Amino acid sequence: QVQLVESGGGLVQAGGSLRLSCAASGRTFITSTMGWFRQDSGKEREFVAAITWSNSFTRYADSVKGRFTISRDSAKRSVYLQMNSLNPEDTALYYCAMGTRGLSTASSVYDYWGQGTQVTVSL
Numbered sequence: 001q002v003q004l005v006e007s008g009g010g011l012v013q014a015g016g017s018l019r020l021s022c023a024a025s026g027r028t029f030i031t032s033t034m035g036w037f038r039q040d041s042g043k044e045r046e047f048v049a050a051i052t053w054s055n056s057f058t059r060y061a062d063s064v065k066g067r068f069t070i071s072r073d074s075a076k077r078s079v080y081l082q083m084n085s086l087n088p089e090d091t092a093l094y095y096c097a098m099g100t101r102g103l104s105t106a107s108s109v110y111d112y113w114g115q116g117t118q119v120t121v122s123l
Contacts, residue, residue: 009117022096038092
């Protein structure tokens with residue numbers, strides 16, 4: 001089993017920054033992919049970014065390219081999402097997920113999920 005715990009969410013003004021963390025415990029796989037997704041109330045869960053454990057290949061949603069950066073620390077079994085230039089459209093519950101099918105943007109292929117951390121961006 002794998003457990004994922006997110007942290008770092010909060011309330012920030014537009015233009016500000018936040019850094020989300022996701023700590024993985026239990027059984028982790030060197031061939032796995034870690035992803036960040038987000039979901040605002042009344043909307044579908046959407047892909048934000050993903051990174052591979054083995055070689056740090058990354059993929060981003062167009063809406064966050066140039067503003068968000070995903071990274072990982074294998075020794076700490078943690079993944080991070082640095083979010084800059086935040087705007088109110090980034091407000092959502094952010095989830096960390098783990099899968100084994102490459103840099104997929106589809107939430108259905110990720111096997112393990114955290115509980116989420118809330119990010120709220122005010123004007």
